[in-house]
Amino acid sequence: MNAPFTHPLVDVQPPIDAVVAGLDLDRRQRARLRALYHAIRAVRPAVLRWREARGRAFDLAAAVRERPRQPLEIPGTRRRETDGGHYLSRDEVAGFARNGFTAPFEVITAAEARDLREQVYALHGSGWGGRTFLGPDIQRALEQTGAWSVNNAGLYQALAQPCIRELHASPRVGDRLASLLGEEVVLWRTQFFEKKPGAVGSFWHQTSDFSEDSTQAAFEPPPALPLALGNLTAWIALDDYTPETGCLRFVPGSAADDRLDAAMRAIQGDRTGFLFSLSDAELLQALTIRDYTTGLFAPLQFIFEVTCRAAPDLLRDTPPLDMPMRAGQGVIFTSMCVHGANGNQKTERTYLASVGRYTAADTKMYVGQTELPFRTGAGVFSFPTAPLATIPVHAAQGQIPRAQATPPDRPQLRRAAGV
Numbered sequence: 001m002n003a004p005f006t007h008p009l010v011d012v013q014p015p016i017d018a019v020v021a022g023l024d025l026d027r028r029q030r031a032r033l034r035a036l037y038h039a040i041r042a043v044r045p046a047v048l049r050w051r052e053a054r055g056r057a058f059d060l061a062a063a064v065r066e067r068p069r070q071p072l073e074i075p076g077t078r079r080r081e082t083d084g085g086h087y088l089s090r091d092e093v094a095g096f097a098r099n100g101f102t103a104p105f106e107v108i109t110a111a112e113a114r115d116l117r118e119q120v121y122a123l124h125g126s127g128w129g130g131r132t133f134l135g136p137d138i139q140r141a142l143e144q145t146g147a148w149s150v151n152n153a154g155l156y157q158a159l160a161q162p163c164i165r166e167l168h169a170s171p172r173v174g175d176r177l178a179s180l181l182g183e184e185v186v187l188w189r190t191q192f193f194e195k196k197p198g199a200v201g202s203f204w205h206q207t208s209d210f211s212e213d214s215t216q217a218a219f220e221p222p223p224a225l226p227l228a229l230g231n232l233t234a235w236i237a238l239d240d241y242t243p244e245t246g247c248l249r250f251v252p253g254s255a256a257d258d259r260l261d262a263a264m265r266a267i268q269g270d271r272t273g274f275l276f277s278l279s280d281a282e283l284l285q286a287l288t289i290r291d292y293t294t295g296l297f298a299p300l301q302f303i304f305e306v307t308c309r310a311a312p313d314l315l316r317d318t319p320p321l322d323m324p325m326r327a328g329q330g331v332i333f334t335s336m337c338v339h340g341a342n343g344n345q346k347t348e349r350t351y352l353a354s355v356g357r358y359t360a361a362d363t364k365m366y367v368g369q370t371e372l373p374f375r376t377g378a379g380v381f382s383f384p385t386a387p388l389a390t391i392p393v394h395a396a397q398g399q400i401p402r403a404q405a406t407p408p409d410r411p412q413l414r415r416a417a418g419v
């Protein structure tokens with residue numbers, strides 16, 4: 001048995017043993033899990049010896065050994081004081097470099113946010129005009145498990161839906177991003193975070209490469225771009241968010257400590273080695289999470305706990321910050337700033353945020369990947385990268401004219417480089 005997990009950041013959501021204990025598994029599922037667990041334990045000593053002899057032992061502690069914290073160098077030079085527009089001020093840029101996120105700013109009015117929210121649910125109700133990006137196998141699997149939600153069907157919809165594209169290509173977002181990333185900024189993915197009543201929220205995570213269900217990075221930024229600027233996210237509230245309704249949470253300054261991301265990359269790079277390296281209690285948790293949970297909450301929480309056992313000082317010094325926002329407001333943050341979100345366990349209403357992922361235009365997307373894997377509750381399937389394109393949101397000449405943010409089959413929407 002592991003000692004019960006305690007950490008200052010595990011203050012709102014339950015630790016993973018409570019999540020696993022709360023799963024409603026039937027006798028057949030429990031028997032299957034135990035059989036798998038005992039089979040792995042039986043072969044584990046031989047597998048570990050074999051890997052050790054070939055220099056292929058999985059060593060999470062080595063992957064998360066502490067290294068010097070890197071200050072964040074900001075390549076973007078546009079500032080509100082000199083360039084006007086919606087660029088960030090010098091103080092705001094300094095605040096971003098220190099914390100990893102901006103303060104909330106208005107992208108659209110609260111009334112516009114309400115209208116957009118209605119449009120999004122109308123689009124979802126009508127099947128997004130027949131245009132979704134995950135392909136029929138994934139859609140079928142998600143429908144079977146009741147998970148064909150706005151979160152999944154809504155992935156990449158800026159490519160098909162002008163209302164989402166306009167929100168995320170708005171100069172209010174694009175100018176601010178240019179203050180950080182430099183002149184040429186592209187939007188490479190949009191998605192929704194919907195929190196239904198009872199939603200548990202998102203557990204602490206950081207990512208430099210959005211490998212997600214793949215073993216490969218989603219993108220390769222140019223070498224000059226700092227790791228923490230490989231992806232910037234604009235998270236835009238379409239409802240009022242408070243700690244009770246699922247607002248974002250950040251660990252200020254945590255982008256300078258990349259150990260949680262390093263752990264994730266080590267695990268993605270050698271999942272078998274990771275599984276065989278676990279203690280008995282962790283192994284049972286890992287198998288249960290892999291086979292009987294959906295979404296990212298439980299895997300992220302599990303990896304957080306395992307990483308903290310390998311690096312006991314990880315993220316213990318800085319208290320987390322809740323980021324309440326009004327409908328229509330957005331924040332920009334680096335996905336290397338450790339972040340999560342509260343759940344929606346006290347209200348009867350669904351809360352929705354629209355989220356854009358951005359990078360520098362010379363970042364290469366999906367290198368060598370014609371398909372991306374996607375984990376559903378009914379197995380892992382793939383969807384093609386061919387329809388995915390980046391959308392320019394800021395260019396050296398200034399803002400991208402509205403007309404240019406057009407559907408992906410028009411030539412001016414550049415294909416992501418390197419596909």
Ligand SMILES: O=C(O)CCC(=O)C(=O)O
Pocket residue numbers: 193201202233235248335339340341353355
């Ligand atoms: O809204 C959430 O629950 C989490 C959002 C998040 O993790 C992200 O946008 O990267």
